[in-house]
Amino acid sequence: xxxxxxxxxxxxxxxxxxxxxxxxxxxxxxxxxxxxxxxxxxxxxxxxxxxxxxxxxxxxxxxxxxxxxxxxxxxxxxxxxxxxxxxxxxxxxxxxxxxxxxxxxxxxxxxxxxxxxxxxxxxxxxxxxxxxxxxxxxxxxxxxxxxxxxxxxxxxxxxxxxxxxxxxxxxxxxxxxxxxxxxxxxxxxxxxxxxxxxxxxxxxxxxxxxxxxxxxxxxxxxxxxxxxxxxxxxxxxxxxxxxxxxxxxxxxxxxxxxxxxxxxxxxxxxxxxxxxxxxxxxxxxxxxxxxxxxxxxxxxxxxxxxxxxxxxxxxxxxxxxxxxxxxxxxxxxxxxxxxxxxxxxxxxxxxxxxxxxxxxxxxxxxxxxxxxxxxxxxxxxxxxxxxxxxxxxxxxxxxxxxxxxxxxxxxxxxxxxxxxxxxxxxxxxxxxxxxxxxxxxxxxxxxxxxxxxxxxxxxxxxxxxx
Amino acid sequence: xxxxxxxxxxxxxxxxxxxxxxxxxxxxxxxxxxxxxxxxxxxxxxxxxxxxxxxxxxxxxxxxxxxxxxxxxxxxxxxxxxxxxxxxxxxxxxxxxxxxxxxxxxxxxxxxxxxxxxxxxxxxxxxxxxxxxxxxxxxxxxxxxxxxxxxxxxxxxxxxxxxxxxxxxxxxxxxxxxxxxxxxxxxxxxxxxxxxxxxxx
Numbered sequence: 001x002x003x004x005x006x007x008x009x010x011x012x013x014x015x016x017x018x019x020x021x022x023x024x025x026x027x028x029x030x031x032x033x034x035x036x037x038x039x040x041x042x043x044x045x046x047x048x049x050x051x052x053x054x055x056x057x058x059x060x061x062x063x064x065x066x067x068x069x070x071x072x073x074x075x076x077x078x079x080x081x082x083x084x085x086x087x088x089x090x091x092x093x094x095x096x097x098x099x100x101x102x103x104x105x106x107x108x109x110x111x112x113x114x115x116x117x118x119x120x121x122x123x124x125x126x127x128x129x130x131x132x133x134x135x136x137x138x139x140x141x142x143x144x145x146x147x148x149x150x151x152x153x154x155x156x157x158x159x160x161x162x163x164x165x166x167x168x169x170x171x172x173x174x175x176x177x178x179x180x181x182x183x184x185x186x187x188x189x190x191x192x193x194x195x196x197x198x199x200x201x202x203x204x205x206x207x208x209x210x211x212x213x214x215x216x217x218x219x220x221x222x223x224x225x226x227x228x229x230x231x232x233x234x235x236x237x238x239x240x241x242x243x244x245x246x247x248x249x250x251x252x253x254x255x256x257x258x259x260x261x262x263x264x265x266x267x268x269x270x271x272x273x274x275x276x277x278x279x280x281x282x283x284x285x286x287x288x289x290x291x292x293x294x295x296x297x298x299x300x301x302x303x304x305x306x307x308x309x310x311x312x313x314x315x316x317x318x319x320x321x322x323x324x325x326x327x328x329x330x331x332x333x334x335x336x337x338x339x340x341x342x343x344x345x346x347x348x349x350x351x352x353x354x355x356x357x358x359x360x361x362x363x364x365x366x367x368x369x370x371x372x373x374x375x376x377x378x379x380x381x382x383x384x385x386x387x388x389x390x391x392x393x394x395x396x397x398x399x400x401x402x403x404x405x406x407x408x409x410x411x412x413x414x415x416x417x418x419x420x421x422x423x424x425x426x427x428x429x430x431x432x433x434x435x436x437x438x439x440x441x442x443x444x445x446x447x448x449x450x451x452x453x454x455x456x457x458x459x460x461x462x463x464x465x466x
Numbered sequence: 467x468x469x470x471x472x473x474x475x476x477x478x479x480x481x482x483x484x485x486x487x488x489x490x491x492x493x494x495x496x497x498x499x500x501x502x503x504x505x506x507x508x509x510x511x512x513x514x515x516x517x518x519x520x521x522x523x524x525x526x527x528x529x530x531x532x533x534x535x536x537x538x539x540x541x542x543x544x545x546x547x548x549x550x551x552x553x554x555x556x557x558x559x560x561x562x563x564x565x566x567x568x569x570x571x572x573x574x575x576x577x578x579x580x581x582x583x584x585x586x587x588x589x590x591x592x593x594x595x596x597x598x599x600x601x602x603x604x605x606x607x608x609x610x611x612x613x614x615x616x617x618x619x620x621x622x623x624x625x626x627x628x629x630x631x632x633x634x635x636x637x638x639x640x641x642x643x644x645x646x647x648x649x650x651x652x653x654x655x656x657x658x659x660x661x662x663x664x665x666x667x
Contacts, residue, residue, distance in 0.1 A: 063656075070644050070660035071501075092591055093584075093643065122588045123643045124581055127650070134652040150655050152487050152662035 003030060005142045007135045011128040013039040016055075016142060029144050040129070044119050048099050050084065057084040059146065062133045065095070065126075067150070075153040087126070095121045097129070253292060253334040261423030262334050263348050264416070265294045270338060270346040273314030280309050284340040287351070288315070289333045294420050295320035297333060306340075313340055363405050363416045363446070370408055370445040373466030379445055382410045384459040387449065390430030391457060396421055400451040402431060403462060405444050411437035413444055422451075480527050481563045483655060487662040493556035496547060498661035500624070502557075502565045503546035505648070505657075507617070508641035509572050511610035512579060516572070523571045524564065532564040550619045563658070569645075570654040577649040580642055587639060597635060610638040 001023040007014040015037040018030035036055040038048040048054070064075055065087035086098040097119040121129065137148045253259055266288070285302035296319045301307040310316065315338075335351040370376055383406060394400065401418035412434040417423035426432060429451060446462035489495070494502075510516035517536075524533040533539050542561055544553035573580070579602075586600040598604045611634045618625045628634050648657045 066647055066656055067660045067663065070647055070657055071497075071663035073660075073663035075663070093588060093639070122584070123646065124584050124588070127581075127646050130647065131650040134650045134656075138651045148652055148655060150652075150659035152659045152666045153664055154666055155664055156667070158664040 002034070003028075005030070005136075005139075007132040007139075009128040009132050011040060011042055011125040012132045013037075013041060014132040014136060015039075016136070027141055029141050033143065038129075038132075040119065040121075040125065043121060043125055046117060046119070048085075048101070048117070050101075054084050056146075059133050059137065061085040061087050062126075062130050063148075063150070066130045067153075069123075069126075071153075073153055073158055076157050090120060093123050095123070095126045097121055097126075250289070250331065250333040253332045257423060257426075258292070259334050259350050261417055261420050262290050262292075262294055263336060263350060264418070264423075265420045266290055266296065266336060266338070267346055267348040268418075269294070269296075269318065270314055270340075270348065273318060274340065274344075274346055277312045277314070279342050279344055280305065280312065280340060282342060284309050284313060286310075286313070286315060286338045286340075288336045288338050288348075290336060291320070292332050292334075299338075302337065363403060363414050366405070366444055366446060368443045369463075370443045371466075375408065376445055376461050376466050379406050379408075379410055380447060380459055380461055382406075383412075383447055383449070384457065386434060387430050387459065388457055390433065391451075392428070392430075393455065394425060394428050394451055396425050396428075396451065396453060398453050400425055400429065402426070402429070402449040402451075404431065404447045404449050404459075406447065407437045408443045408445075409437070413437050415449075418448075480529075480567055481560065484563045484566065484658045486559060487659070488666045489559070489662065490667075492559050494545070494559060494562045495662065495665045497665070498562060499545045499557050500548060501661060502562060502569065503543045503549070504637070504641055505569045505573075505645060506543060506565070507613050508610060508638065508645055509569065509576065511606050511613055511638070512576050512645075513572070519572055519575075520568050523568050527564075527567055527571065529564045529567065532561050533568070548618045548622050548624045550617055552619065562661070566654055566658050566661070570648045570657060573645040573648040573653065577646065580646045580649065583642060584639075584646060587642075606642075607635050607638050610634065610641075 001020050003018060003020040003026070005016045016030065016033060017035045017037075018033040020026075020028045021031040022028035033052045033055065036050055036052070036058075038058065040046075040048075048058075061083060062085075068074055068089075082100065084100050088096045088098065090096045097117075099117040099119070101114055101117055134148075136142060137146060253262070282305050283303070284306040286299045286306055287302055288299045289297045291297050296315065299315050299319060301310065337349045337351055339347040339349075341347065370379070383404065398421055399419075400422040402422055403416040403418055405413040405415070407413050412431070414435060415426075415431045417426055431449070448458075448460050448462055450458040452458065506516075506520065509520070513519060517539075520539060521533075521536060524530060524539075533542065541553055541555070542557060542565060543549070544551055545555060545557040546552065583600075583603050583606060586603050587597060590597055590599055590603075597607055611631060614628065614634055614637075618628075620626070620629075628637055644657075647653060650656070
């Protein structure tokens, strides 16, 4: 018995015809679907019709598009063969129902193929179509095997909102720029690293920053082919400590007396400044350049330990900071080797072997001292009288300090200037003319002699009054 | 037999029509939370007593166990990250189901009005007229705009996208269409599965 089921909505009329499973029961479900018709009154006069295949396709297309409208996520079509019914979004709020119809009862061929039917639906009209389908799906007494199969779209099937080319563009651009940069830099020679050479860029901040330890910026134009080139030194620290370039061309001080004075001056300076510093584990040897005034103009390590421990020495603080760092030094300089020993002593030696005058030579340490207090007092007054007798007005602008050694007999064995003006002005004092006795192993005594700036003479025992 | 405590609340049977999607946990994805809150916002813009109707319908559907009163409903809707007072609590699937049922039931009740508004909008759009020419539609749009601006955090990137009136009107019309699709016999199931589009593996 043929039964007809109809689902009517304002804009959609879905009619199913088929054979009922139970001829006696008018409400029994359809056993066989013969024809499905879909009319869209008010939209189009065409009647969409087909068999079960058409109905299944209509249900699937409407369901998928309805879900797409709700979620905004487009789902890809299932299967490879083009479906009979498709729904696609149109411009504005319109939707397109596309039906690939074929004449009933005839095989599909090129001759009888018809152009697909394109029906423009508003949202309300589409809703009616969907509602008709939904009522069919919810109706268990028409086609019980046709039920709702709602399934969320899988993450893998979601098409990205941006096309592949657009998403790949930033990555491709980056790769292209990298390749171009690599190609361009291929022609640039790799920089050669020279630990002793210092670029102007690296020295400029050192000059301007007052607290920098690097106090002797060298001339950038100077090459490093000097005798200070120490290839065994650590390259990184070499840039920080080195810095005698620019001083190499300075004229050297040749006067032995001046050298001796500078030597004692610098020794005392370093000794005082180094008094509180931690003692090194080994000898720290530095090559120093000293100006005529006694200023340390620059220094450079001579051994690796000296490089590591440079911050523990007073050299960075004491070094005179030149303003015109790039200019070669024009004044006369002297070079010394300063050795900081683990025992806490500072030994300063000139680099060139000079023959200092005997008188101004530093006195060797006393081996046998006069211990008799009366004798010392007597010698002190004798020396004072002798000096005062020969004393003439001095051209000194500051105190001249000497260490004078006397033999037990009262003869002057030798003297040693204690500050630079004393060394320079020693010939003006009576001291050179008083040296009569040769050094000996006999008992001797040291005295400090000060020719004060205002002409006052002071003589006192070196070790203090007994 | 006397009992000392009230019987444990039974989960509502109406939720059984909504099958659990294959999510790794029981929490709703971000897009679902936004979508549910916006649909309810559109319902409020359509119906002046919409928030009262939501509570009434939840009692009708025996969903009090999941939507416990006005404040709890506000907390559930506050899981929308676009909200000004966004809640950092997750939205459980059961709670989302309740919101779906409420939205669809109200959408069904408002279906006639929604149809009228959509038809009117379509006619105006065909004649290239602005929605202001339709009194009821303009009313809905302006109410939706003010609801949206009052409740959404304007510094959120998702909200900045709707900074102009035109963008908000577009969103309101889109929500109107979605409400209509929810109103059908299988609307709740369609809405439910659409919430997880692109989220399931």
